[in-house]
Amino acid sequence: MTRPSDDKEAPHAAIVVDHVSKKFRIPLEKKYTVYQHLFGIFKGGYYSYNEFLALDDISFTVNHGESFGIIGPNGSGKSTLLKLIGGILYPDKGYTRAYGRIAPFIELGVGFHPELTARENIFLYGSILGLKKDQIREKYDEILSFSELKQFENMKIKNFSSGMTARLAFATAIQTDPDILLIDEMLAVGDEEFNYKVVEKINEMKEREVTILFVSHALRLVQQYCSRTLLLSKGKIIQIGETSQVIEKYLQITREHQ
Amino acid sequence: MWLIEYKDLIQVLTISNLKIKYQSSVLGFAWSLINPLFMMIILYIVFSGIFKISEKQFAIYILIGIVTWRFFTSATNLGMISIVSQPGLVKKIFFPREILVFSSVLSCLISSLLEFAVLFCILIALQVSISWSILLYPLIILIFFGIAYAFSLGLSSLFVYYRDLNQIWDVLLQAGFFLCPIVYPITVIPEKYLALYMLNPLTVIMEIFRDILLNGIFPPLWDVMYISLWGLFLLIIGHYLFSRLKIRFAEEV
Numbered sequence: 001m002t003r004p005s006d007d008k009e010a011p012h013a014a015i016v017v018d019h020v021s022k023k024f025r026i027p028l029e030k031k032y033t034v035y036q037h038l039f040g041i042f043k044g045g046y047y048s049y050n051e052f053l054a055l056d057d058i059s060f061t062v063n064h065g066e067s068f069g070i071i072g073p074n075g076s077g078k079s080t081l082l083k084l085i086g087g088i089l090y091p092d093k094g095y096t097r098a099y100g101r102i103a104p105f106i107e108l109g110v111g112f113h114p115e116l117t118a119r120e121n122i123f124l125y126g127s128i129l130g131l132k133k134d135q136i137r138e139k140y141d142e143i144l145s146f147s148e149l150k151q152f153e154n155m156k157i158k159n160f161s162s163g164m165t166a167r168l169a170f171a172t173a174i175q176t177d178p179d180i181l182l183i184d185e186m187l188a189v190g191d192e193e194f195n196y197k198v199v200e201k202i203n204e205m206k207e208r209e210v211t212i213l214f215v216s217h218a219l220r221l222v223q224q225y226c227s228r229t230l231l232l233s234k235g236k237i238i239q240i241g242e243t244s245q246v247i248e249k250y251l252q253i254t255r256e257h258q
Numbered sequence: 259m260w261l262i263e264y265k266d267l268i269q270v271l272t273i274s275n276l277k278i279k280y281q282s283s284v285l286g287f288a289w290s291l292i293n294p295l296f297m298m299i300i301l302y303i304v305f306s307g308i309f310k311i312s313e314k315q316f317a318i319y320i321l322i323g324i325v326t327w328r329f330f331t332s333a334t335n336l337g338m339i340s341i342v343s344q345p346g347l348v349k350k351i352f353f354p355r356e357i358l359v360f361s362s363v364l365s366c367l368i369s370s371l372l373e374f375a376v377l378f379c380i381l382i383a384l385q386v387s388i389s390w391s392i393l394l395y396p397l398i399i400l401i402f403f404g405i406a407y408a409f410s411l412g413l414s415s416l417f418v419y420y421r422d423l424n425q426i427w428d429v430l431l432q433a434g435f436f437l438c439p440i441v442y443p444i445t446v447i448p449e450k451y452l453a454l455y456m457l458n459p460l461t462v463i464m465e466i467f468r469d470i471l472l473n474g475i476f477p478p479l480w481d482v483m484y485i486s487l488w489g490l491f492l493l494i495i496g497h498y499l500f501s502r503l504k505i506r507f508a509e510e511v
Contacts, residue, residue: 024509025506025509033420033421033422034420034422034423034426035422083349083508086351086352087352088348088349088350088351088352088508089508089509090505090506102352107346107350110346110347110349110350110351111346111347111351113274113278115277115278115281116274116277116278120274120277123270124270124271124274127266127267127269127270127271128267128347128351128353129351130267130353131266132266133266133269133270
């Protein structure tokens with residue numbers, strides 16, 4: 001659970017992850033219905049699930065204003081870690097703390113409703129991300145001009161292309177003015193021109209000392225943005241440190257596997 | 259408290275719920291008025307024959323029962339699916355999950371208030387005398403909202419894990435329709451079962467609504483206290499269930 005800042009352990013820490021473990025339950029027979037559950041009790045198989053240790057005793061600290069990368073092969077627990085920090089999942093052991101306002105760019109536009117117009121969706125998505133209505137009203141024109149969708153203001157989202165939807169989502173999400181930005185593989189949402197604007201916006205946030213946690217397979221981007229990086233594999237920390245060294249380690253273990 | 263901190267989100271979600279509900283139908287909002295009126299006419303024709311009651315009062319009696327019952331069924335049905343129907347939000351963005359349930363029940367309340375408004379117009383048209391007791395209406399509807407929200411909290415969190423709960427709830431609601439005094443007068447209940455029958459908080463709520471809207475009298479104070487206690491009790495249970503079960507929502511939806 002994400003708790004507000006209150007202690008003195010690390011005065012300039014933005015994110016503290018302390019001995020976090022997370023298990024997922026994988027049912028052997030998926031019992032989703034009451035009937036199957038009752039039946040399962042009689043057969044004595046009520047708790048028939050395997051446990052999968054997605055994260056195993058993870059600890060690290062991200063400093064305020066730092067850009068921090070998380071890399072690793074598929075299924076290594078990167079997204080799980082991001083969701084734990086974002087307060088979406090709960091750890092089984094340990095705790096995570098975030099000092100400041102988090103913008104979860106884990107997947108953009110998940111609050112959009114296809115039957116509502118762009119205008120209505122800006123208000124809906126903006127409020128889901130924690131903006132007040134007055135704030136949205138204030139930033140409304142900026143969102144539309146940034147996403148270059150002014151003339152589609154009253155069109156329903158279901159008629160938007162996926163690129164248009166992503167642009168609208170990104171333009172709304174950056175207005176949350178976060179202290180901490182969680183990014184999970186999202187930097188390819190539009191055409192070249194829009195991507196350039198995205199990169200520019202993220203650079204701007206870096207300059208404003210927004211803490212950025214960046215999960216990606218694009219090692220080139222990680223190298224470019226992050227000063228420190230964490231390498232995860234099978235739920236364990238392999239290495240944590242200066243980005244180019246960690247990337248080297250990652251490439252090394254990838255080669256060993258082949 | 260999330261209720262205050264997230265009041266803008268609750269408002270936007272509630273309005274979006276209503277927009278989505280009404281804009282996909284041709285007659286839109288009119289349906290929620292036509293529907294109970296038709297039901298009243300049908301049920302009045304059938305049951306006034308059975309119970310040999312032919313006064314217009316009985317039609318209003320049925321209508322109050324229907325409007326009350328409709329809020330409970332629509333709120334709990336929409337509330338129950340409110341977590342499962344938003345997997346994207348539950349899996350990707352953090353905000354108090356109670357808000358999804360709360361705004362669903364709230365949007366049903368708004369629909370229901372409009373139905374009550376029409377009911378009120380009918381009362382005036384039929385020259386049913388309105389008394390001061392109607393001032394109790396906001397309090398009673400607030401308690402009723404609390405009860406429906408409490409049920410929805412429990413149902414929505416259980417529904418994440420038990421996906422045939424909606425079928426079970428459907429059957430229970432069917433039974434509930436006849437266990438509440440909607441289509442028959444309470445006088446048909448045999449004396450020896452009456453005490454047991456009146457334990458049902460929904461029955462008490464319907465009787466209170468009839469007292470303040472139709473009979474123009476103040477309901478017994480004990481009845482109001484009784485449903486308040488039910489509301490409190492159910493809210494504690496619902497909240498307890500929800501906070502226990504919400505921990506794995508993001509993994510199970």
